[in-house]
Amino acid sequence: MKIGFDNQKYLELQSSHIRERINQFDNKLYLEFGGKLFDDYHASRVLPGFQPDSKLKLLKELSEEIEIIITINAKDIEKNKVRGDLGITYDTDVLRLIEAFKNNGLYVSSVVITQYTGQQSADLFKNHLINLGIKVYTHYLIEGYPQNIPYIVSEDGFGKNAYIETTKPLVVLTAPGPGSGKMATCLSQLYHENKRGIRAGYAKFETFPIWNIPLKHPINLAYESATADLNDITMIDPFHLEAYGETAVSYNRDVEIFPVLSAMFEMIYGESMYKSPTDMGVNMAGNCISDDKVCQEASKQEIIRRYYNALNELARGNCLESVVYKIELLMKPLNINVNDRPVVPAALKRAKETGKAAAALELPDGSIITGKTSDLLGPSAALILNALKELAGIDDDIHLISPEAIEPIQKLKTKYLGGKNPRLHIDETLIALSISAASNPVAQLALDQIPKLKGCQAHISVMLAEVDIKLFKKLSIEATSEAVFENKPIYY
Incomplete structure (x- = not known):
């Protein structure tokens, strides 16, 4: 198997870059972790040489400076939402994550139940965690989030959320899946930290899309195929281009939410700490690609696999035809089809x-x-x-x-x-x-x-x-x- 990614270089660059970001603030950084912390097999498939547990190794290198907060949406507890890759509910996955972090010498300081409106199932889960000796905080559903910024950044908005006690300079926010409230929890903490005279920082750590490779690079298109059901679209970061005159790749949800985040930062601190969504990121994966040709081919194969997965999910009634059509559209500019996967014919x-x-x-x-x-x-x-x-x-x-x-x-x-x-x-x-x-x-x-x-x-x-x-x-x-x-x- 050909290697196209320098994993050791990645670990060294990434840990150094995160430390630099911590030092930009009052020695307190809330880092939102996107994607999978454990077993990131998508990254290992499109970046041959990337180890599936690289993010875990990275956290272990920073273990003396780090604590972890796990967020879970009360609505997902109520719906018994299941992780498709593992076949377990989100609340069960929270327990799995806590155990896995603990076994790797990492400190989970608390669990935050977000968008809480008195759900009985959330109360039962909270009591279960407390009985296990785990600190639990509840954050509430804020009316008008995220558009009604004056209300959100007030005592009636973030002010109603419980302040999460933290002791380490790096606080990592992770979750069982998307929509769990990681970003909102970070912002709520920035509000409360500022009230206490601490200028804490916020950053995002998402491997994909990779910001410093071409927009239509197969790696970034493979990311689109992986999130076709979420309708994520890679795009040029217009804020970065305007601020610096440099092209950087982001995706639609970050670009759409950035003006809101920037306005929140201004209300909390008096100014925005970032000029673009790209500024918020700390991902260094693009600097560690050692063989672009190998990664391009691996990414093309991943898109074909995602296409077959979408077809199967459509046949089972678990996804819409639009997901299949989107991946087909991604295949066309790359001039690939299913027969480019040798085992198919x-x-x-x-x-x-x-x-x-x-x-x-x-x-x-x-x-x-x-x-x-x-x-x-x-x-x-x-x-x-x-x-x-x-x-x-x-x-x-x-x-x-x-x-x-x-x-x-x-x-x-x-x-x-x-x-x-x-x-x-x-x-x-x-x-x-x-x-x-x-x-x-x-x-x-x-x-x-x-x-x-x-x-x-x-x-x-x-x-x-x-x-x-x-x-x-x-x-x-x-x-x-x-x-x-x-x-x-x-x-x-």
Whole structure:
């Protein structure tokens, strides 16, 4: 896998730049963290060499100066809003984040429940956190936010919010997902800090879009494809261009909210600390791209994967057609299509040859392995076994798992557990392989190849079952599938 990003340089530059920003204010900076703090796989895909835990490493380097506040919207608690990538509710994810930070030696000082209007579910969650020994603050829904600035920046607006006690110079605001109130919490704190005679600062840390590369660079277009459901659009920062005569890339939501933020800063401090949305950012990722060609190609592939994901979500009824159309429009200027993903034509060709669902996987050396549906295995499971055989140099005719060992598993699935599909999924196949490895050295050899699957690309000719989606993720295989139901079910 080719590398296009210098991760060590990134960590050094980023930590140094954040420290510089802290020193611009009264040794107190509220830093709004956008995107994922843990497992930022989008960044690692479009910036090959970027480590998914880079942001976490960065925070650990600053651990002596940092405390973390997690915000969650009371409305999201009430709606049981779920993180699509993890399949857990936002309130559960708050607990996960607290535990993860704690295990990495980082201090979570409190949780803020935002847009609170007396929701019972929010009260229950607050009590649960308090019982766990976690400080909890409530911030209220402010009428007219964010346009009614004189009211917002007053005792009846931010003044009603609880002041969050902090002790460190760097206060990081993070959340389970968008719309959790990170920015509003930062602004509320600036208001309260100023009342106490402290000129605290505010900054944003978002990896994408990258401000100092071209607007239509594939990396920035890949960001648009990732946020197509939010209708985020990358654009030239007009405020930065006017103030400095320099071109910088921002996105529509930051540009739209900047005049409001600037006016709030003026009401709090008497002047705005920033002249543009770009000024607010502290991201240094664009300075650490070591091979632009590699990153461009990786970003194009990410857009194709996002396109397939949108098609699948549309088929499941989870997104609008406009999301698919938007990503199609992003593909046109880059002159790419689904056939630029090599595993796509390979999987479709195999499916046409067999008349059944099939799959293809690209190995690190560029060779492509396929798998087909059989009476014993689904196409994804067959694909993984065939790939492990190839990596281990095992002849294709050799059975790693005997059919006699698979039949009892199928009987368990259908007769005793009430399943309708007797064929084994990836997880069931790997468990069977591990059992076989106890007495079969060849099976053990195949099992030992699993780490080599990390980063491989796969495509399946029909929509994946949820269990196989999860297993591909656990194996760190980037899998896509056609938006075609294998049996055209109403309930999927």
